[in-house]
Amino acid sequence: MASVGGLEPIVSGVLPLQMSAMNRKLLQTLAEKISKQVEHFNKKEVECLIREYNVLLGEPAAPRRAAPGLDRGKFRSILHNIFGMTDDMIMDGVFRTFDKDNDSFVSMKEWIEGLSVLLRGTLDEKIKYCFHVYDLNGDNYISREEMFHMLKNSLIRQPAEEDPDEGIKDLVEITLKKMDHDHDGRLSFGDFEKAVNEQNLLLEAFGTCLPDTTSTETFEKRVFREQLKQ
Ligand SMILES: [Ca+2]
Ligand SMILES: [Ca+2]
Numbered sequence: 001m002a003s004v005g006g007l008e009p010i011v012s013g014v015l016p017l018q019m020s021a022m023n024r025k026l027l028q029t030l031a032e033k034i035s036k037q038v039e040h041f042n043k044k045e046v047e048c049l050i051r052e053y054n055v056l057l058g059e060p061a062a063p064r065r066a067a068p069g070l071d072r073g074k075f076r077s078i079l080h081n082i083f084g085m086t087d088d089m090i091m092d093g094v095f096r097t098f099d100k101d102n103d104s105f106v107s108m109k110e111w112i113e114g115l116s117v118l119l120r121g122t123l124d125e126k127i128k129y130c131f132h133v134y135d136l137n138g139d140n141y142i143s144r145e146e147m148f149h150m151l152k153n154s155l156i157r158q159p160a161e162e163d164p165d166e167g168i169k170d171l172v173e174i175t176l177k178k179m180d181h182d183h184d185g186r187l188s189f190g191d192f193e194k195a196v197n198e199q200n201l202l203l204e205a206f207g208t209c210l211p212d213t214t215s216t217e218t219f220e221k222r223v224f225r226e227q228l229k230q
Contacts, residue, residue: 027051030108038112040120045224046112052223053111069105082219083118083211089153090207093133119216123196126203126210131192133209142187142206147172150206175205 031047041049056078057067070078075095079085085094098106098114106114117129136146152168179187179195179202187195196202204210211219 034109034112037109038116039125040116041112048224049112049115050108053108067105068103069107070111071105075106082215084215085208085211087153087207089136089150090133090209093136094209096138097129097132118211119220123200123203127193127196128189130196130203130209131189134192134206140189142192144172144176144185147175147187147206151175154207178202179205 027047027050028043031043031050034050035041035043035046038046053070056074057070072092072095075098076088076091079091079094085091094114095106096102098110100110100113101107117125121129131142134142134146134150136149137143148168151171152165155168155171176185176187179191181191181194182188
């Protein structure tokens with residue numbers, strides 16, 4: 001079997017073990033239930049995503065006690081290794097956005113819901129997702145300070161620049177001018193939505209939080225390959 005990005009041998013080795021841990025019938029029932037609640041994936045695809053989730057989750061630390069989900073560290077390494085994300089602040093935002101019930105773990109359902117936006121979301125769904133990632137303190141606004149932190153984090157510093165913070169402050173003001181439609185000095189969801197609809201490139205204005213086409217295709221090809229075989 002050809003190795004896809006070095007992941008194939010690990011996945012093949014773990015999969016039978018995981019399958020015995022979760023009864024096949026149970027898996028199908030669960031996949032059916034989730035596929036009715038989550039957009040963009042059919043039942044077979046949900047089944048593949050559940051298997052992938054179990055592989056990523058790994059062996060439970062205590063026997064017979066299943067982990068409540070992917071913790072922040074595990075989730076961040078997935079974002080980095082599979083979807084090529086590099087920015088810690090943004091990855092924390094993605095974690096917070098996936099973890100809808102805010103229990104510090106990404107559950108199976110939260111994993112599939114999040115991926116439905118990441119891999120196949122409509123523009124509207126992606127606007128909601130990105131806004132949530134960028135609203136670092138969860139107060140429903142992207143503030144000047146939040147923009148400053150994210151832009152500072154994502155920009156490569158020019159060594160010749162005397163005061164790099166000044167350049168970023170300028171960039172924040174330029175961005176606000178472009179996106180702050182109601183002129184209150186911060187971005188509401190309405191501001192963000194309007195700006196991105198007018199200019200789609202602004203969707204990831206404050207840092208990469210969506211996978212590029214290549215990593216999306218690679219992930220789908222690998223994870224859904226079981227389905228293609230059947
Ligand atoms: Ca959760
Ligand atoms: Ca905020």
